[in-house]
Amino acid sequence: MPRKLSHIAPDWWDYTTLDSSLINDAAKLTERDLRQLSRPGFKVVMYDTLEDFYLAEALEYIAAWKQATADNPVGICGPIGPTEQLPLVARLVNELGLNLKHAHFWGMDEWYDDKTKKEVPVTHALSFERADRELCFNRIQKKLAMPEANLHFPKAKITDFVKTWHAGVRCAVMQGGQGDIKHWAFNDPLKRTGKYKDAPPSPAEYRKLGTRIVELHPVTLSQNARTSGGGNITMVPKMAITVGPQETWLAEKVSIWHAGAHDNPLGQRLTALMISKKIADSAVPMSLLADHPNVQFNYFRGGLGSCAVEMH
Numbered sequence: 001m002p003r004k005l006s007h008i009a010p011d012w013w014d015y016t017t018l019d020s021s022l023i024n025d026a027a028k029l030t031e032r033d034l035r036q037l038s039r040p041g042f043k044v045v046m047y048d049t050l051e052d053f054y055l056a057e058a059l060e061y062i063a064a065w066k067q068a069t070a071d072n073p074v075g076i077c078g079p080i081g082p083t084e085q086l087p088l089v090a091r092l093v094n095e096l097g098l099n100l101k102h103a104h105f106w107g108m109d110e111w112y113d114d115k116t117k118k119e120v121p122v123t124h125a126l127s128f129e130r131a132d133r134e135l136c137f138n139r140i141q142k143k144l145a146m147p148e149a150n151l152h153f154p155k156a157k158i159t160d161f162v163k164t165w166h167a168g169v170r171c172a173v174m175q176g177g178q179g180d181i182k183h184w185a186f187n188d189p190l191k192r193t194g195k196y197k198d199a200p201p202s203p204a205e206y207r208k209l210g211t212r213i214v215e216l217h218p219v220t221l222s223q224n225a226r227t228s229g230g231g232n233i234t235m236v237p238k239m240a241i242t243v244g245p246q247e248t249w250l251a252e253k254v255s256i257w258h259a260g261a262h263d264n265p266l267g268q269r270l271t272a273l274m275i276s277k278k279i280a281d282s283a284v285p286m287s288l289l290a291d292h293p294n295v296q297f298n299y300f301r302g303g304l305g306s307c308a309v310e311m312h
Contacts (some may be wrong), residue, residue: 002198009218013189013200013283015182015270022279026270027307034269034299037276043296044272050084050259053300057175057257058088062096064172065103075104075150077174077243079185080128081227082257083135090139100146104169106247107132107153108176108185111237112213118156119241126228126236129153154241158211165247174243174251178263178286181219182271184256186242187285188217203280203288210246215239227262245288253294256286260303268304272297 007016015023029037031046038044047053061076068074078086093100110128111120122130132153137146152164165171176184183189187209190196200206216238225233248254258268274280274287275295281287289295 003200006192011193012191012217013196014217014219015267015284017200017283018281022274023266023270026273027266029269029273031301031304034272034304037272039276041293041295042275042290045296045298047298047300050300050302053257053259053298054082054084054088056298057082057085057255058092060173060175060255061085061089062092062098065093065098065100067170067172068100068102068104070102073102073104073150073169074172075106075152075169077106077108077171077247077251078132079108079176080131081177081179081262082259083131084259085257086132086135087139090136093140093144097144099144100140100150102150103146104150104164105132105137105146105152106164106171106243108174109240109242110154112156112239112241113237114239119154120237126224154211154243156213156241158213158241161241162211162247165250171247171251173253173255174248175255175257177257177259178267178271179220180223180263180267181217182263182267182284182286183217183220184248184254184286184289185244186214186216186220186240187244188214188220189283189285191215200282203282203291206282206285206288207245207249207291209244211241211243213239213241223262248289249292253296254289254292255296255298256289258297258299258303260300260305265305265307268299269307 003017006014064076221236224236229235271286275290278290280290
């Protein structure tokens, strides 16, 4: 028997196709419950202030880059969303005098223009590469700056980007936020069509996906309009280039940052519950991290919110 249709977009898979009991269980979780979801391979960390939260996120960059040497180049894969850590990263590099000669950085995703068949240019208002450069890399002193060859941003010519993941550089950590559709990077649920009309891809099938060009779930378009475009959804591209599970499993650690500015109170609870209990379902892509050996969820206590009904 096919699973229920999405409440949001019937042509797509998403978390609303899960059994209602699982969603209701997640909605009941308190902060204390969340902390107790930690298990070997999955750690839940709480922060009392946004200052501490974003500083801790920035320090993951520093900790990774400090390990980098000529014989052991090390990098981090980072998101746009959140972005508040990026200026802190640049300030820390400058203040510590950290030379990034042997350090690397991978952008985890970028918008794709279906008309030009290319990634959006850095002149695009929503360009992730532009944001990374303006908020972080352009602020680092030239004598400390990362060589341009060590900056790896996703491009429409995917093979060149993928090669950088297999060029002898260790990815110490892949950071991410969590979108409303429960993705990391742009690993959205797939469309409900063809062989996936009645059931989403198995976790094993989804895990085989690498860097690719994807069509984005309507919820992802809406969210990016809300968080980055003042609500103007017409400026948000419908497609993107994203790292996939293949690259994610090359990272020694996956670190997800929940400030409360992206996914909602239910979502922040649901994926933690599924990962903790090893309930992997590709309709909730973030839940596939249940099989990664080293995942950390970082929460700002003030952003956890509540799943209680409150009329506005």
